[in-house]
Amino acid sequence: MATGPLRFATPHIEELPTTHTRQAPGFAWVAVSGAQDDSSKNWGTANRKRARAQGGGQTEAQKEAITARQQREIERKIKELNSDNSKDVQIPLPKREGTGGGASRAGKTSNTKKILASGKTFAHYLDDEEAEIARTGRRDGDLEVQMPAAQPRPSKTPLARRKTLGEDGSSTGGTPIPQSLNARRSMDHSSRPSTPGASRLDEQNEDQQDIPTLPTDAELDVLLKAPPLTYNQARSAPPPSNAPPPRRFCEVCGFFGRAKCMKCGAMTCSVLCKDTHDEHRCLKFYA
Amino acid sequence: MARKGASKGADAAPARLASRTLVLDNGAHTIKAGFSPLTTDSEPHADAECHVVANCIARSQRDKRTYIGPELLEECWDFGELAFRRPVEKGFVVNWEGEQAIWERTLLDKRSPLQCDPHEMNLILTEAPNGPSVLQRNMDEMVFEEFEFASYYRTISPVLNAYVPPPFPSTPALPSGTAAECLLVVDVGHSHTTTTPLHHGRPLHAACRRLEIGGKTLTNRLKEVLSRTVEVQKEDWIVQEIKEDVCFISQSFSSDLERVWKGGLKDPRDVDTSIVVDYVLPDYEAIKRGFSRPHDTKVSRKDRALGLHGGPREHIVTIANERFTVPELLFTPSDIGMQQEGVAGTILQSIYSLPQGLWQPFLANILVVGGSSKFPGFLERLRSEMESRVSEEYLVRVAQAEDPLKNVWAGGARLARSKDALSPLVVTRQEYLEHGDVWTRRKFAGKV
Ligand SMILES: [Zn+2]
Ligand SMILES: [Zn+2]
Numbered sequence: 201m202a203t204g205p206l207r208f209a210t211p212h213i214e215e216l217p218t219t220h221t222r223q224a225p226g227f228a229w230v231a232v233s234g235a236q237d238d239s240s241k242n243w244g245t246a247n248r249k250r251a252r253a254q255g256g257g258q259t260e261a262q263k264e265a266i267t268a269r270q271q272r273e274i275e276r277k278i279k280e281l282n283s284d285n286s287k288d289v290q291i292p293l294p295k296r297e298g299t300g301g302g303a304s305r306a307g308k309t310s311n312t313k314k315i316l317a318s319g320k321t322f323a324h325y326l327d328d329e330e331a332e333i334a335r336t337g338r339r340d341g342d343l344e345v346q347m348p349a350a351q352p353r354p355s356k357t358p359l360a361r362r363k364t365l366g367e368d369g370s371s372t373g374g375t376p377i378p379q380s381l382n383a384r385r386s387m388d389h390s391s392r393p394s395t396p397g398a399s400r401l402d403e404q405n406e407d408q409q410d411i412p413t414l415p416t417d418a419e420l421d422v423l424l425k426a427p428p429l430t431y432n433q434a435r436s437a438p439p440p441s442n443a444p445p446p447r448r449f450c451e452v453c454g455f456f457g458r459a460k461c462m463k464c465g466a467m468t469c470s471v472l473c474k475d476t477h478d479e480h481r482c483l484k485f486y487a
Numbered sequence: 488m489a490r491k492g493a494s495k496g497a498d499a500a501p502a503r504l505a506s507r508t509l510v511l512d513n514g515a516h517t518i519k520a521g522f523s524p525l526t527t528d529s530e531p532h533a534d535a536e537c538h539v540v541a542n543c544i545a546r547s548q549r550d551k552r553t554y555i556g557p558e559l560l561e562e563c564w565d566f567g568e569l570a571f572r573r574p575v576e577k578g579f580v581v582n583w584e585g586e587q588a589i590w591e592r593t594l595l596d597k598r599s600p601l602q603c604d605p606h607e608m609n610l611i612l613t614e615a616p617n618g619p620s621v622l623q624r625n626m627d628e629m630v631f632e633e634f635e636f637a638s639y640y641r642t643i644s645p646v647l648n649a650y651v652p653p654p655f656p657s658t659p660a661l662p663s664g665t666a667a668e669c670l671l672v673v674d675v676g677h678s679h680t681t682t683t684p685l686h687h688g689r690p691l692h693a694a695c696r697r698l699e700i701g702g703k704t705l706t707n708r709l710k711e712v713l714s715r716t717v718e719v720q721k722e723d724w725i726v727q728e729i730k731e732d733v734c735f736i737s738q739s740f741s742s743d744l745e746r747v748w749k750g751g752l753k754d755p756r757d758v759d760t761s762i763v764v765d766y767v768l769p770d771y772e773a774i775k776r777g778f779s780r781p782h783d784t785k786v787s788r789k790d791r792a793l794g795l796h797g798g799p800r801e802h803i804v805t806i807a808n809e810r811f812t813v814p815e816l817l818f819t820p821s822d823i824g825m826q827q828e829g830v831a832g833t834i835l836q837s838i839y840s841l842p843q844g845l846w847q848p849f850l851a852n853i854l855v856v857g858g859s860s861k862f863p864g865f866l867e868r869l870r871s872e873m874e875s876r877v878s879e880e881y882l883v884r885v886a887q888a889e890d891p892l893k894n895v896w897a898g899g900a901r902l903a904r905s906k907d908a909l910s911p912l913v914v915t916r917q918e919y920l921e922h923g924d925v926w927t928r929r930k931f932a933g934k935v
Contacts, residue, residue: 274824281707281823282699284515284577284678286570286723291546293588294553305587309632315583315625316633322576329619340620340928412843419842420686425933428692434617434681436698436827437836446821454712454808455748456741469748 270465326431339430452476503910505637508609509594509601510537510899512644513586515575516677516702516858518542518556518593519896520601523903525609527663531900533893538601540593544572544585548721556589557599565771566724578615578678579622583629590634609913610636611899613644616681616695620928627927631919638913641931645672645683646690647898648856654886655852664905669848673834675857675865675891677702680817680830682837684849689933694840698833699825700816702859706730708823709813717804725777729766729806730813733779736864737811738871740819747807760784762810768802779806814862818872831872847881855887856894 293305307313333339415423428434448457450469457467459474464483468474504525512519521536531537541559546552548568563569574585593601610630614623623641630639649666652658661667666688674681680698684691710726713719719726737743746759763782769775782805786796794800816822818829828836838849853873855866870885877883888894903909914927929935 278699278823278825281704281711282577282678282701283707284573284575284703286572287720289546289570289572291544291553291570291572293544293555293584305584307633309628311628312583312633315629316587318583320581322579322581325579325581325619325621328621412846414844414848415842423691423693423841424686424689426691426693427932428690429617429695431617431619431697434695434697436696436833438826439821439828439832446824447819449812449822452715453749454812455744 267465329430330432333430339427451481503638503915504906504913505607505609507603507607508611508900508903508909509603509605509636510611510896510903512613512647512895512899513575513580514542514613514644514677514858515573515578516542517892518589519893520593521896521900522601522603523900525904525906525909527904529904530663531897531904533890533897533900536900537893537896539892540589540601542573542575542586542589544574544588546570546572556592558592564775566728566769567771568721569724570721571723575678578676579618580614580626581622583625587629587633594634605634605636608636609903609909610639611647611903611909612639612641613647613895613899614641615676615678616643616645616683616690617697623928623931624924627919627924627931631916631927635916638915639919640909640912640914642912643683643690644895645674645681645856646685646688647895647902648672648674648854648888649685649688650898650901651888651894653852653854654889655884662905663901664908667852669845669852671834671837671849671853673830673853673855673857673860673869674895675701675817675830675855675860677858680833680857680859682834684837684841684845691841691845694837696833696837698817698820698827698830700820700827700829702727702730705734705813705816705859708816709734709809712809712813713804713806717802719804725768728777729779729804731861732777733764733766733806733810734814734862735811736814736818736862736868738864738868740811740815743811744808749807763805763807764810765803765805768804770802773799774801782807814865817859817865818868829872830869831876834873835876850877851882851884853883853885855885856891858892860887860891 305316307316329339448460448467449455450457450473451466452468452473455469455473458469460467461474461477461482466477466482468477506525508523508525510521510523518540519537520540521531521533521538523531523536538557540557541554542556543559544556545554545559545563546569547554547563547565548570549565552563554563572582572585574580574582574589576582580586593599594603594605596602612626612630614626626641627639630636630641649670649672650661650664652661653667653670658667666685668687670685672681672683672685674683679701682696682698684694706723706727709730710719710723713726713729743762747762760782764779765782766779767774767777769777788803788805790796791798791801791803812822816825818831820827820829827833834853838846841849850873855869860866866885866887870883873883873885890897902912914930919927926935
């Protein structure tokens with residue numbers, strides 16, 4: 201870091217000690233102590249007293265409210281960042297000129313009429329499908345496609361990183377792979393060892409007993425016939441619990457956040473940015 | 488669900504396939520489309536044969552005009568304050584009213600280079616993986632009942648990449664219509680990033696994953712952070728161009744971030760000027776397109792805007808850490824609090840959910856496609872993260888398609904050249920009218 205410890209004039213702020221910096225190839229984590237949203241663990245007693253002394257003291261309940269509010273705010277922001285259309289703008293289609301397509305925009309058949317008139321959003325379709333799964337245990341009943349059963353992945357491997365999510369009635373979480381395949385895999389040593397990296401594997405793993413072999417055709421067939429995951433099941437899982445905590449950034453300039461505003465929880469990097477924050481941006485919400 | 492009421496078009500055609508195929512990669516941001524003949528005599532040339540069409544309806548606040556699909560790039564000259572409506576939401580066609588208008592302007596209008604008669608055309612159409620099945624049904628119904636294509640193959644877009652010869656060294660030649668044996672496709676698209684393991688072109692469904700960061704997330708994020716210093720909330724188009732022009736993936740995030748730290752907006756300290764740039768915004772009079780140049784510390788933004796610095800009046804925005812903190816979200820979604828792993832972690836979630844015997848072949852055949860993978864440094868960073876996260880006994884190979892934007896189309900065009908490969912995949916309009924929508928979905932799901 202280019203500067204020494206920061207000193208802040210305002211009682212509403214304190215510097216959080218940087219607990220560790222881990223260098224890894226390509227990137228580095230700079231972690232501020234404590235999880236991002238657990239403000240209750242971030243304050244030393246002295247500071248808590250000081251905060252209370254300022255008359256703006258927060259009860260535990262108030263702090264929790266702030267945390268929940270921050271979480272909601274994060275979710276709202278992500279949703280906004282992933283929105284497809286320009287904000288607050290309705291763009292109607294212009295009246296059609298006499299161009300090529302003879303079709304009327306209303307649709308040629310009763311099916312397409314319905315589709316073209318539909319005002320449903322993606323969220324509606326997703327909710328409909330989740331509701332169908334909850335009701336019938338299957339999706340697209342006509343197709344006789346069984347829902348892939350959510351099963352925990354094999355966890356013995358040292359490379360396992362994925363935290364298996366619990367099943368809660370919805371199709372969220374879980375990374376199903378056919379159970380039968382798991383069971384049989386480790387017993388099978390007969391199939392061809394012809395992968396690009398197979399020779400390297402052999403050289404470096406004399407002591408490894410269970411050299412992975414390619415699945416048999418029958419096993420592959422099971423994998424290939426498995427139905428697609430639902431939209432929610434396919435979502436990338438969170439980082440494993442031993443991953444470095446999320447980085448926080450100065451909300452004024454984008455540098456690493458080094459101090460947390462006690463009023464709103466926003467991070468800033470320096471006195472200058474903190475001043476800007478206080479002047480223009482602080483949400484200033486108190487219960 | 489009988490289709491009795493559907494009008495009959497070209498149902499007298501005796502052959503299963505028409506002589507030409509329209510390959511249409513229906514992306515959320517752009518449609519990639521072009522024709523392919525039913526002959527292996529030539530290789531597809533994506534540069535010339537694949538047309539890129541904006542998949543949106545845009546409304547200009549300035550000339551009060553509405554631009555539909557291809558009109559945006561052909562007829563619009565002022566991209567300031569353009570508002571967008573996109574029929575594809577989260578990667579899936581949701582609003583068919585809008586998509587129909589765009590397809591008609593693209594496929595049926597005589598001004599379009601893609602004008603064709605669907606009755607004499609096979610269609611290869613892409614969809615995003617893991618979509619609700621009702622949306623698949625809607626798509627099938629629109630293709631056969633509204634546009635009346637002669638025959639049709641619907642597939643998730645990653646699949647078509649398997650038909651392009653992979654860019655890995657020492658891979659055997661791939662004849663038209665043949666799919667690579669093992670390929671893990673990382674598609675960094677506008678809506679999201681998907682990872683799809685393919686075995687001879689068939690997806691291993693249980694291992695497909697989706698990271699919910701894509702090109703639009705990054706454009707929206709850049710808009711948000713640039714708005715700290717300049718008002719660009721209404722400038723979707725311009726901010727997207729800024730993103731394409733100046734953003735890059737950092738190979739060393741914290742040191743790059745420190746190199747451009749000012750300790751506050753007013754801190755006079757010098758920063759590393761190899762990263763900081765001034766972006767000159769277009770005014771659509773003298774400056775038709777924005778561009779960047781090295782940061783000039785001597786003239787203030789205000790003076791430039793007023794023309795007080797002795798040069799032409801120009802509006803600039805100085806861009807520093809935003810150049811790499813924004814696309815960094817692809818690798819570190821937790822930077823905005825998103826509870827998902829980045830590209831590398833998501834790839835590994837895909838691979839590690841497969842039987843261990845398949846880890847090596849997929850780790851050694853990771854193919855990166857999609858327009859949002861084009862940031863400088865993307866491939867390097869992905870390689871180094873993969874290598875640092877995967878145990879050393881595995882060989883990790885990551886390569887990028889020669890043209891990441893058009894690779895899906897190129898794969899479709901190669902598939903379309905092989906009659907033998909394409910024929911068993913399609914559903915003809917006649918079959919659809921006879922067997923109905925459920926049968927059609929079963930067919931595309933590989934159940935018929
Ligand atoms: Zn700052
Ligand atoms: Zn604050």
